[in-house]
Structure formats: structure tokens, C-alpha cells
Amino acid sequence: MAVPKKKTSKSKRDKRRANWRRKASLEAEKALSLGKAVLSGRSTFVYPTEEEEEEEA
Structure with missing residues (x-):
């Protein structure tokens, strides 16, 4: 049976975004x-x- 995934915390989301932006x-x-x-x-x-x-040529 399908179960909803747990929500990702804002801090974890923000860390990922910051890392992505830093690399870019x-x-x-x-x-x-x-x-x-x-x-x-x-x-x-x-x-x-x-x-x-x-x-x-």
C-alpha cells in the first residue's frame, strides 16, 4: 500500500539549495x-x- 513520504525539513532543503547555488x-x-x-x-x-x-580544410 502506498505511504506518503516524510517531509524534508527546511534546514535540509536549504542546505541542498545552498550547495547547488555555491557550485553554480x-x-x-x-x-x-x-x-x-x-x-x-x-x-x-x-x-x-x-x-x-x-x-x-
Whole structure:
């Protein structure tokens, strides 16, 4: 027979949400930092440019 699940406490819910938001915030910060580095030209990140793609084809 189906039995309702126990309600999750607000503190447990809030901990999970805070953890999720913290992870999302860190990833967003990394992406922004990488984007700024690529635009400023001081990046060690290697990405294909249009010229390189044309040479390979």
C-alpha cells in the first residue's frame, strides 16, 4: 500500500539549495574568468580560429 513520504525539513532543503547555488556560482566565476582571459589575449586556453580551420580544410 502506498505511504506518503516524510517531509524534508527546511534546514535540509536549504542546505541542498545552498550547495547547488555555491557550485553554480563557482562554475559561473570560472567561465567569466576564462572569457575575460580569452578576450584580453592573456589566455593559455587554446581554441581554433577561423584562419586555422581554413588551412586544415
